[in-house]
Amino acid sequence: MGERTTSFLKLMSKKLAVMIILIVFLLLFLITTVFLMNKANRDEYTLIDVFGRQRMLTQQLTKYANQKYAMMQYMDGDNNIDTNEAILEKMKSLDLSMEEAANDFTESLLALKSGYLMNNDGRIDMRLSLLDMGSLVEDKDKLWQDFRQALVVMMDKTQIDEEATKALSFINANNEQLLKFSDDITKSLINSQKRESNLKVFIALSLFAATLIVLLLLVIQSYKYVVVPLSDLYASFNNIGYFKKGIKLTLPKKNELAPVVQDIEMGLEKLNKLIELINNMNQDISFEGILRYIYDNFSEFIPYEHIGIALLKDDGETVEASFGISDGLTKDLPKKLLGIKARLEETSLRDVVKKGKPRVINDLESYTKNRDADYNKILIETGIKSSITLPLILNNKPVGIIFFSSTKRNIYNEQHIDFLSTLSSSIAISLNKTIFIDELIYSAILALAKLAESRDEYTGDHLERMKKYSAKITEFLLEDNIYSDEISVGFVKEIERFSPMHDIGKVGVSDEILLKRGKLTEQEFEEMKKHTIYGAEVLKAAEKHMKKRENGIFQMGIEIAEYHHERWDGTGYPHRKAGNDIPLSARIVAVADVFDALTSERPYKKAFSFDESLNKILEGKGKHFDPNIVDSLIKHKDEIYELYNSFQNNK
DSSP states (O other): OOHHHHHHHHHHHHHHHHHHHHHHHHHHHHHHHHHHHHHHHHHHHHHHHHHHHHHHHHHHHHHHHHHHHHHHHHHHSSOOHHHHHHHHHHHHHHHHHHHHHHHHHHHHHHHHHHTEEEETTEEEEOHHHHHHHTTHHHHHHHHHHHHHHHHHHHHHOSSOOHHHHHHHHHHHHHHHHHHHHHHHHHHHHHHHHHHHHHHHHHHHHHHHHHHHHHHHHHHHHHIIIIIHHHHHHHHHHTTOOSOOTTOOOOOOOOTTTHHHHHHHHHHHHHHHHHHHHHHTGGGOSOHHHHHHHHHHHSTTTSOOSEEEEEEEOTTSSEEEEEEEEEOGGGTTHHHHHTTOEEEGGGSSOHHHHHSOOOEEESOHHHHTTTOOOHHHHHHHHHTOOEEEEEEEEETTEEEEEEEEEESSSSOOOHHHHHHHHHHHHHHHHHHHHHHHHHHHHHHHHHHHHHHHHHTSTTOTTHHHHHHHHHHHHHHHHHHTTTTTTTOOHHHHHHHHHHGGGTTGGGGGSOHHHHTOOSOOOHHHHHHHHTHHHHHHHHHHHHHHHHHTTTOOOOHHHHHHHHHTTOOTTSOOSSSOOOGGGSOHHHHHHHHHHHHHHHTSOBTTBOOOOHHHHHHHHHHTBTTTBOHHHHHHHHHTHHHHHHHHHHHHHTO
16 A cells, blocks of 8 residues: 555544544444343343242152152052062152252252352352342241251151151141242342343443434534545445456546555456456366465465365354365364364354355454354464454355464455455355265265165164264264374264265175075175175275365275274174274274164064163173273263164154
């Protein structure tokens, strides 16, 4: 930018400085007001939820105590031993439920006494509210201590005696009073919070109104000094149209605007050259090649050390880090980010995607200070300090987001946005072509896998269950930091994608063998074992085709198809590989495949229970299965049970 242009802009800046400051204040007041109102609503919902739950817990505890007393009465009768043992088991379950509910009640009561209650926004300060409640909290706490002691008595008893009878009587007698305390405290807290919130909103709105009046006066005074001199320039910009080669502008040559006009013409000349270069980019078939081309050739026009792309998922509300390229100090950043997903509503990217608005962050540390998302931590730890984000739009629909990131602060400006808007359009077109071809080939291969599976009517939804079991087990390993040198978020994504292809080779096995209900002969079993080789060959053929486009995608699928029947001790097939010589992906799928087979009904067997299946997996530890994978599965058995149970409920 020339010195004359700088002087002109400085003059304008002086005239507009106050206006801009006032606009900023207006926005701050407006944002503050909206924030306070939203926070007040969220706090109210939190209070209702927490202390409404105390009411529910009181009713549950009373019900549990009465149920246990009824069971003890039944046991006092002349019943057989088996019946009494069953009742004892039920009483143990009730004791656990009572203890859990009592602990929940105590926890929320302690939070109330402390004056602070945690929620998603941080914490709610209830100290002033406690002053308004007087002795209400102390009275409730005192009653709860006695109430809980009565619950402890009930939990300790297995037979009716005088102490148990007194405890139950106390619980039933004081249940309503404890409920009333909860209701009174909830009402008092909500009223107090509303008073505080209304006061803050009133102050913010008053400041907003005062600032708005001053701003309007300033706009009227500044009109002839700012708007009139620039009106001709703005009118000329309306004639620019869409960016294309050979852009020329007819701009006024008034003395005060001449420097600005000259800088604009120089910028357009530079942009014409860039557009011509962009129009030639699509000659590269591989999208990774295009991304590398951009990274290597455009740094003189815009500063960056990392380029990343996040694609919009089918639900239109989730983005996933899908491509990235970095060099130097940030070279590991793409690997760390790949596969990370985020809901748009939980990020600041919603306007970028939904409204097509570019976003510039020139101080990433400050911007992410109160945003604890994993991807923010990764960016900060890698040294990224600034970022510019643009939507990738195709046929007027968003398909993803592109990020240009720098290790320097305050590096991006509006000129960068103008340039990158054109660049992002070309990237979207090229990206769509690459993804379309990849998905077309992947879908065809997956359809072949489903065809192989559908030949056996008893396999049902095996592929879908396999996919979810495999992904869940891999997530366990990632969480437990097992095989951390191999497993990343991207690895989890890949294993979820390719685990359904484990038995794709069964398309090459005859129906006579595949659908046989009896035991296979030795010769038939040898033929059945070949499905691992057939599957690998199918995927290798697809991989060979993809590599012609410099974009192989089926390597993990090949590993899974060929090696998922290998055993840890080397007694598996087809190659009798052992231990870590078996690819990790295949070792994970082996566990998932067997677990699903055990928990599923087959013509030759009934489905084993969850515990029975888990025990059989445990029996195969170090023999059939990787011991580290089995240990991680057992450690997370409650989580795998939830997934197993969801499949049972959907049958």
